[in-house]
Amino acid sequence: MTESAIGTSDESFHLETRFLEEWDRDLVSMDPLSFPGYEPPVAESVRCGTVSGAAGDYVLIDCDFSRQGGTMGVVAGERIVRAFHRATDRGLSVAYRVSSGGARLQEGMFSLVQMARTSSALVEHRRAGLMTAAALRNPTTGGVYASWASGADVRIATPGAVIGFGGPRVVEQVTGFRPPATSHTAESAYTNGLVDDLVPEEDQQLRLEAILxxxxxxxxxLPSRRTLRAESMKSGSLDARARIDVVRSRARASGLDWAARSTDSWIDLHGTDPSIRAGIATIDGERVVVVAMDRFHRGDGTGLPGPGAFRLARRAIALADRLRLPLVTFVDTPGADPSPTAEAGGIAHEIGHTLTAMAALSSVSVCVVVGEGGSGGAMALAHSDHVGMLAHSLFWVIGPEAGAAVLYRDPTKTTELARSFEPTAAELVASGFADCRIQETSADVRRYIVESIRRGDAGNRNARLDSMTVGALTIVDATVST
Known part of the structure; x- marks a missing residue:
């Protein structure tokens, strides 16, 4: 194969890795509008082909601002559509490198419809259970950002890049004011959960390959200045008050700590509320999606997940479902955020939709209750095929403090109510809610997860809870005498 054939003769095409095969370089625009002064480019904005990674091939779509401002006209759109179709046919994942000014204005509506065409091709690729990853560079704006580029499963961005639907000049023209320096940036997109990480350009290709x-x-x-908390707590017979103190101890490992111990690699899915973290991970060579609660993200152990936390969880669950990957959840929360702000943000709505996403999941799911399972906020991530509880973990319909306020209006009843809820691992295994009580060691937790994944039983979540419910029912003779 000649150097030209693999796409290295164009100096503007600064690939860190070479194409094995480059596609559709013979396509040239016909200048559909005969636009004044416009000459269809020889070096098109988009180039596509296959690339070899360390562990397999994938398709690369490179859209570069140095070529025609990275704009998308009919040729760029057609190349992208064909690239997705070929990737789908060959069962290959797709990586994008994108820097673009958006639609190619000189091609008018012929350009604009490429937003829809490329999005449809992406959907076909997604339906095949294949993955996409994007690196958004400077700038990424307009119709490219608002179509296939934003549709990637995982998105990284160049620090300091201009990223936004409208570029700063467009924003100023339409709104009458120029956006502040803190807007339309990679950093703003990261803060708002629109990209998953900020990665320098020299590291992006390897990161894209790791994602795929x-x-x-x-x-x-782990977050900065954070170290792993203790694996296990004291054992032996504990009364109800001592159990509560143990499960809420600031020295006890939370979900994120257990995720760090249990996984061998991690690609972060970034959200706006760090009380829940999610990622694509590996456990003993098995690729999985992980959702982990972190009650210590503020440092005080409250960790009440809000609407944004459950939106991230739903994104991760949907990704596991589409890619047919096992889902692993680590549960540890006193409950969801009940504040007015969370209520206005739709906390009940988000919990409900997380439960339905878990119920609809087609791949196997495993939950490990590592600390406190508090009410519906915990149940949203525990509706899984397999549920294991660490030896000193607890799970209850509501935290005993709140329960005492509801039932008795008397906080002194907290310990008594904690016993009445029968929340311990042993009690919940006996009830049928949990599969087993897990010793609090990394080896035991990892073993439980791996064995549960290998057993499969996708859909067992409903049978398990149905059986638990039937065990609590009795039939009363309802015959009415006249």
Whole structure:
């Protein structure tokens, strides 16, 4: 194969890795509007083909601002559509590198319809259970950003890049004011959960390959100045008050700590509320999607997940479903955020939709209750095929403090109510809610997860809870005498 054939002769095409095969370089625009002064380019904005990663091939779509401002006209759109179709036919994942000014204005509506065409081709690729990853560079705006580029499963961005639907000049023309420096940036997109990480351009290709699973990925990074908490707590017979103190101890590992211990690699799915973290991970060579609660993200152990936390969880669940990957959840929360702000943000709506996403999941799901399972906020991530509870974990219909306020209006009843709820691992295994009580060691937790995944039983979640419910029913003779 000649150097030209693999796409390295164009100096503007600064690939970190070479195409194995480049597609559709013979396509040239016909200038459909005969637009004054417009000459269809020889070097088109988009180039597509196959690339070899360390552990397999994938398709690369490179849209570069240095070529025609990265704009998308009929040729760019057609190349992208054909690239998705070929990737679908060959069962390959797709990576994008994008820097674009948006639609190619000189091609008018012929350009604009490419937003819809490329999005449809992406949907066909997604339906085949294949993955996409995007690196958004400077700038990424307009119709490219608002179509296929934003549709990637995982999105990273260049620090400092201009990213937004409208570029700053367009924003100023339409609204009458120029956006502040903090708007339309990669950093703003990250803060608002629109991109998953900020990665320098020189590292982006390897990160894209790690996301797609064709190169090694890093391990889960804990927040700065955070170290792993203790694996296990004291054992033996504990009274109800002592159990509560143990499960809420600031020295006890929370869901994120257990996710770090249990996984071998991690690609972060970034959200706006760090009380829930999610990622694409590996456990003993098995690729999985993980959702982990972190009650210590503020440092005080409250960790009440709000609407944004459950939106991230639903994104992760949907990704596991579409890619047919096992889902692993680590539950530890006193409950969901009941504040007025969370209520206005739709907290009940988000919990309900998380439950239905778990119920609809087609792949196997495993939940490990590592601390406190508090009410519906915890149940949303525990509606799984397999549920294991750490030896000193607890799960209840409502936290005993709130329960005492509801039932007795008397906070002194908290400990008594904690016993009455029968929330311990042993009690909930006996009830049929949980499969087993897990010893609080990394080896035991990892073993439980791996064995549960290998057993499969996708859909067992409903049978297990149905059986638990039937066990609590009795039939009363309802015959009425006249």
């Amino acid at each position: 699973g064709v190169a090694p990925a890093p391990r889960l990074r």
